[in-house]
Amino acid sequence: MVLAAEPLIHKSFSPAQAQSAAPATKGPVGRESGLPVPRFVSIKADKVNVRSGPTRDHSVAWVFTRAGLPVEITAEFETWRRIRDSDGAEGWVYHSMLSSRRTALVGPWLKDGATSLYASRDAQSRVAAQVEPGVLGQVNDCDGSWCRFYGDGFEGFIQQEKLWGVYPGEKID
Structure with missing residues (x-):
């Protein structure tokens, strides 16, 4: 039996190509969390808004529609995390919408x-x-x-x- 992928997210634009990053085991840590940046986490809910900047005043760039998807945290600002998805698209997500559960x-x-x-x-x-x-x-x-x-x-x-x-x-x- 071959398992096929399900639709993962809804985006209102065509994302950039995926970018590679250094492992999260060494290097800088986030000022807010004290955890390595970059690092992988996963989406916590079935509906998560990704914003163009780190406040609720910024527009929603796209919406994740499936919990569990892996994303890479590339920066932190107060309670917001800049994330990158598997397509290379980046945006800001409120920290409580992310889980430390590792998925891929x-x-x-x-x-x-x-x-x-x-x-x-x-x-x-x-x-x-x-x-x-x-x-x-x-x-x-x-x-x-x-x-x-x-x-x-x-x-x-x-x-x-x-x-x-x-x-x-x-x-x-």
Whole structure:
């Protein structure tokens, strides 16, 4: 069985291409939270407004319509976080609309069809599932090369480089 991606967000514009970022394990921390910037988090609610600036007075640029999507925090200003999505689009979200729960998308850039999830951290192990680019799942137990990736109806290990929502080489317990 191959799991396909569901629609993820509604945007009122065409977003920029995704940009790569440095791992959140070393480097600057946010003045407001004391946590690394950049870092990955996820969307907490099924409807989250993304604004053009860090106040409620700024216009809504687009709306996330699915909880759990991974986003990257790229800056902090008081109670607001500037985020970047998997398309590379950036905007501001109120901090309470974000969760520290780690999720990821199977690489939207993977154009060769389904990607294998394996029974263990070895591409020679049994294939546990096939997932299409854009499939959303939870991620944990990353060793810098492989992550345990799971969701509704699938579970297995995937090469970390095939996920958006985890930095290359990042370790997650």
